[in-house]
Amino acid sequence: MNLLSSSTSNFDRSPPSPVQRAVVVVLWTLLFLVVIDVAVGRLFAAPPAGVEPGPLQRRFAAGRSVEGKLARMVRETDESSAPMAAAGWYGSRRDQPTRAEHPGGLFVAAYGMSTSFRVCYAMQELEPTLTLRLVGGPNAPLSHSYDGYLKDRTRHDADVVLLGVSAWALAGLESMTQMLIHFDAPAPYTYPVYRISDGELVATTPLVQSLEELRRAMGDPERWEAFRRQLAEHDAYYDELVFRGGPLDESTLVRLLRRGWGQRQKRRQLAQVHDANGYRSDSTVGPVARAIIRSFAETVRADGRLPIVILFHEKGFDDHLYTLLAPTLREHEIPFLSTHELAPASDHDSFMPDGHFTAEVDKRIAREVLAVISSAH
Amino acid sequence: MTDVFRTLFRQPALELHDDLTSEDVAGWDSLKHVSLMIHLEQELGIKFHSHEVVRLTNVGELRSLIREKFARQPAGQA
Amino acid sequence: MLFNSLHFLLFLPVVLGAYAMLRHRGQNRMLLIASYVFYGWWDERFLFLIALSTVVDYWCGLTIGRGRLTGRQRLVASSWLALSALCFVTINWSAVRLGGPEGIGVDWSTLIDPLGGWALCGALGLVAIANLFHGLVSRLDEDRRRKIGLCTSIVVNLTVLGVFKYFNFFVGSAEDALQGLGFDAQLLRLDIVLPVGISFYTFQTMCYTIDVYRGKLPPTARFLDFALYVAYFPQLVAGPIERPNELLPRLQNPRHFELAQIQRGLYLILLGLFKKVAIADGVAASVYSIYNSTGTVGGLDVAAATLLFCVQVYCDFSGYSDIARGVSKLLGIDLVTNFRAPFFSRSPAEFWQRWHISLSTWLRDYLFMPLVFLDPRRRIYLALMITMLVGGLWHGASWNFVLWGGFHGLLLVVHAVYRDRWPAPDPRAVRRWRVVAGIALFFAINWYSFLLFRAGSFAQIFDFTTALATGAGGMHLSMKLPALSAMLGIPLLLGLDLLEYATGDALAYRRVPAWARGALYAFLIFVIIMGTGNEPTEFIYFQF
Structure with a gap:
């Protein structure tokens, strides 16, 4: 029938017991979990730096650890880092006016x-x-x-x-x-x-x-x-x-x-x-x-x-x-x-x-x- | 009794036997079951209680319930 | 405790481990404690109501069936009620603090809850009265004694339900009615929280005394068995509502274990979590985004949100039933099937044979039948309408549920009248396209009924119905999109339900080869894991 159950049927030609059948199903389940894990990981892998990830890529990466995310976001220079990494620090918005630009204006x-x-x-x-x-x-x-x-x-x-x-x-x-x-x-x-x-x-x-x-x-x-x-x-x-x-x-x-x-x-x-x-x-x-x-x-x-x-x-x-x-x-x-x-x-x-x-x-x-x-x- | 079944379910060929249940007859749901019991009441001149109706599971039990009812009533009424 | 919580994830293995090590009697005692812990997790004060229901119905059952209780039975039941009052409502456990320098610290000033003190007095009074009149009642003639037992049980259960669930609703409606007549009425309101699952367990205990009265089963002699029947945790808070003649023998007799049962149990738990975590929680926010906001809403939004609400209620509630049945199977105890692919129904009558089966059969046997056969004129349709209106109100103390029940009652009556004139053809002779068309037509009608179910007010019902009818807003959809887990899960669930519907066999999934089952289970697990990121909501039916 399949790879996993053939090994048991080599020993004994009689049909597998309920326990054996259950074990086979569990093994198949685990195998498919691994397949899903790898396949989804590959299909929705994070894009190279500088490319905006799609919604699914983002969805499947959302659970990456904070350390893992930082390692991907923060690179050697500000330019190579993700734009999000630079946001919010004091002084990150440059060229802000220091005085009124229009005389008499607010x-x-x-x-x-x-x-x-x-x-x-x-x-x-x-x-x-x-x-x-x-x-x-x-x-x-x-x-x-x-x-x-x-x-x-x-x-x-x-x-x-x-x-x-x-x-x-x-x-x-x-x-x-x-x-x-x-x-x-x-x-x-x-x-x-x-x-x-x-x-x-x-x-x-x-x-x-x-x-x-x-x-x-x-x-x-x-x-x-x-x-x-x-x-x-x-x-x-x-x-x-x-x-x-x-x-x-x-x-x-x-x-x-x-x-x-x-x-x-x-x-x-x-x-x-x-x-x-x-x-x-x-x-x-x-x-x-x-x-x-x-x-x-x-x-x-x-x-x-x-x-x-x-x-x-x-x-x-x-x-x-x-x-x-x-x-x-x-x-x-x-x-x-x-x-x-x-x-x-x-x-x-x-x-x-x-x-x-x-x-x-x-x-x-x-x-x-x-x-x-x-x-x- | 068979006649009541046949007219109510509109199945002229319906044959009753003791092991017949609501599963075997198309359209025999709980509403139809209640109408069936009420028709039987009218035809046979007896009265059912709700707990008797609830307990029934097949035609055999229905027959013995009706027999029981007749046994308790004066013979002339049937 | 919620089935989809981490607490339950720890609770269940502990219960199963203890269960495996104990013999039958010990298992029952342990399950009773576990059930009280499970329920008390929300609020330990609710346990007093369970204990009250248990003691009253145990006592009434024996009064009806045997005429009297032994001294020991009275002692056990009386102490159970008194101790429950003391432990669950009189003592305010938040006044006791573990830890600190002295080990256990007690704030004596708040230890006794004043209202709980009254509850204790009430419980003691009730026990005293029951014991005083016990001899008197047991000497009455059988008919009167049986009626006293039945009435006491029904009155107590309905009073508990009425006070805790419907009091404020009826008072509020009365105020509105008085104001409509020009009176400025401010009536008494009770400041109470609705105890979780109260509608479920009062119905379940009430049908025990009714069945004993009807002679369907002998009264339970052993108090702990009965207490477990009332509080059995897998189905305590949201059903399925079990019948005493089904569940009680399973609790009273030793259980056998089979691999097939454990496999089925695990699958049901998996399926239930899939429905709840991946789908119901995944669409809840979308439904909320339309039904819980003000502002103009377009017809497409209403249609989409209501459709998703059908999915949400179905997954939420049948998911809970699946988990309950699965958990119970692991304990070796079967519970009834509560849902059978309900949205594949072609008529209202069929819908109620597939949707919340344990409630619809309960209403049929304990409300509809008595209404018909106690009425000398045997008005079936009147009885049916009353049953459906009460059934609607059972879902919640609100007029929109009454409206929903009335809507379904009307559908049933119209359908029955139609079928009287044009009887159903033999199911084998019906062509496939007619089946599909029938399913689609009834679903469209039913779809609208869930708008009534979800709506927060009459104004909303009116606005949304108008939006649907006029198609206001065009093709613009402002509803929040469902979570990814739900978008992946809904097609799979549709497939599984279709398989069950087409084969008529809930176990059809087992017939596929081992690898396909492995793939199915793996996918279910994957989508559940994905769904853990969805915002968990309480099971909708808890509030019923």
């Missing part, structure tokens, strides 16, 4: 992520004399934006400082890098993790703060181990099985399993921060976010500028960020606006398939921001 320095930058571009469309200075990273949590703002504070003379806060990314306050919390498609950039000690905001700065430092650490086992240990201690999304690489990265099935595991760990951690009713009151995310907002507004005002905060509510977040932060914003009289009033998070007409707001909504928010600025000035 100069806005914005800190946040793509959602807020899209709104900024929409503002520029409405107000062509507007000058923009944008600092941020993909999916960046508030801690990254705040850190970027602190680093950037003295390097420009903007009139308005805009801070975009994403409801979705807020849980990232418990992370130090996007490597873990978004391990499916990680951007390796880092940022401090904040906690509150005696009422004061205390930062733990990452040992690696630029792509160059990351490259150096990856080439130096001692430095790498120190960085890994720092993440294990301070990043709530650190998981040994997700982080550590090794030869098993080459197996498709192991990668799929690792992705399943990683998703599970991530969801458990996210559930500690946010559930269907909003941000949980027993999480440290709320107090830290409020402290950051306070400190942001204080320093911006000390510099004689106007602070503005936009609260972005992505799908599934109703008005949760607003509920969490609006009391603080009001108490300190910080001009702000919340998207849940302009584009409800439950309305699927508000969003594009990739999760960003539609251009129309961006424009609506932009108009509102401009109105807030002009009324506060």
Whole structure:
């Protein structure tokens, strides 16, 4: 009948026993698992560096360990590395204006992520004399934006400082890098993790703060181990099985399993921060976010500028960020606006398939921001 | 009884035997089963209980149930 | 505990290991403990309800069947209820902390839950009353004694179900009705969580007393056997709803092990996980993206999301049944088949012989039949409509389920009237294209019924039906695409169901050569592993 059962029938011509038949089926199953593992691995192998992977290639590579992904992303030079590797580090957006480009026009320095930058571009469309200075990273949590703002504070003379806060990314306050919390498609950039000690905001700065430092650490086992240990201690999304690489990265099935595991760990951690009713009151995310907002507004005002905060509510977040932060914003009289009033998070007409707001909504928010600025000035 | 079966299932050639079950007759589902029992009630002048109807598994049991019913009733009514 | 959780992955081998080492009596005791652990994993307070159902029905069963309980039986049942109240609701276990400097720390101020204290008093009162009146009831004449037993059981079970599942719904509906009449009513609401699977186990225990009353089986004398029947973990929270005359003897008698049974069990578990993890969880987000968002929705979106919801409910629920049956087979205990390729039905009557069979036969035997034969006028269609409306409401305390039940009731009535006029031809004589056309036609109707099932409000039903009818939105599809595991899994599942339908044999997959079976199993495992990345959702039927 087949290769595997012929060996048993050489001994004995009588039909195989149920146990023998079961063993044969198990062996065939294992053989086919190996075939699937190798075949899928070959068919959807990652493309050479510089070529954008397709959706299936990405899907089957999503479970590669963080170390494995970094090794593929970060090459000898910035040019040969994946574009994602360079994103989000402070200073990665070059040639940002330091002063208003149009005499008499408004100069806005914005800190946040793509959602807020899209709104900024929409503002520029409405107000062509507007000058923009944008600092941020993909999916960046508030801690990254705040850190970027602190680093950037003295390097420009903007009139308005805009801070975009994403409801979705807020849980990232418990992370130090996007490597873990978004391990499916990680951007390796880092940022401090904040906690509150005696009422004061205390930062733990990452040992690696630029792509160059990351490259150096990856080439130096001692430095790498120190960085890994720092993440294990301070990043709530650190998981040994997700982080550590090794030869098993080459197996498709192991990668799929690792992705399943990683998703599970991530969801458990996210559930500690946010559930269907909003941000949980027993999480440290709320107090830290409020402290950051306070400190942001204080320093911006000390510099004689106007602070503005936009609260972005992505799908599934109703008005949760607003509920969490609006009391603080009001108490300190910080001009702000919340998207849940302009584009409800439950309305699927508000969003594009990739999760960003539609251009129309961006424009609506932009108009509102401009109105807030002009009324506060 | 055979007549009731034949008219209800519209199968003039249907022959009843004790081992016949609902599996063997096309269209004998639970709704039809209930109509069958109600027709039998009317034809034979007896009353069934739901628990008697639920317990039946084949025609033989149905026959003995009906026999039992007759035995308990005065003979004139049948 | 969820079947698709890591906890269960550890729980099952421990149970199986212990099971293999024990003899029959020990196996039953261990299974009972395991079942309580399994259920208590959600919330240990729910266990009190199980214990209450168990004790009441055990007591009523013996009262109906034998007339009286021995002193020992009364003692065991009474202490079971009292201890359950004490352990599961009176003591607040979160006040007890393991670890710390003293080993075990107890926060005495919160150790006793005040509401649980009342539950304990209630349980003790119930036990006292039952024991006091026991002698009196046993001396009554048989007919009255049997009726008292039956009524007590039905009243207690329906009360538990009514309070925990339907109270707020009926109060809310009453408020709405009063407001419609111009009254501003604010009635009492209970702040309670729906205990997982309550509809399943109350139905299962209730049919035990009814069957004892009907003389279908003798009452169970041994309390632990009965307690296991009520709480048997593989099918406790989402069925199949087992009949006492099937399941009880299997629990009461020693089990035999065969290789074929273990193979079948493992396959069913694999198939169930495939349906749940790879498919149901893989399409859940797509359905959610349409049904749980506001804004204008196009007809194509509604059609696609509803189609995927059919897939989701089927895979979710039949997957759970498969895993339950598979796990139970590993223990040597067969459970009934709950689904037989339901979407290949050609008529509503056939659908209900293929979909959730354990519920539809339950409703037939314990609701529809009594409704018909207790009614002197024997109004079949009225009984059928009532049965389907109640069956709809069984799924959840919400009007859209009633509507869904009513829709299916109407389909059944219309079909029955039609069949009265034009009887079904001999199945062997029906041409193939008519079979295919029949399946397609009924599926299209059934498809719409799942819109009623999933909808969150009457407004949504109206909007979505309008979108479907007018084809608003054209060919634009804004629904989130299903996960890859579901896109790979759905064609395979369709093939497997088609094989079962065409051969009429759920075991047809075994007839293929060994290598093809190996390929099938390997592919199932592959897609399940891929599905582990999908967001796990609770089994839909848990809330029923």
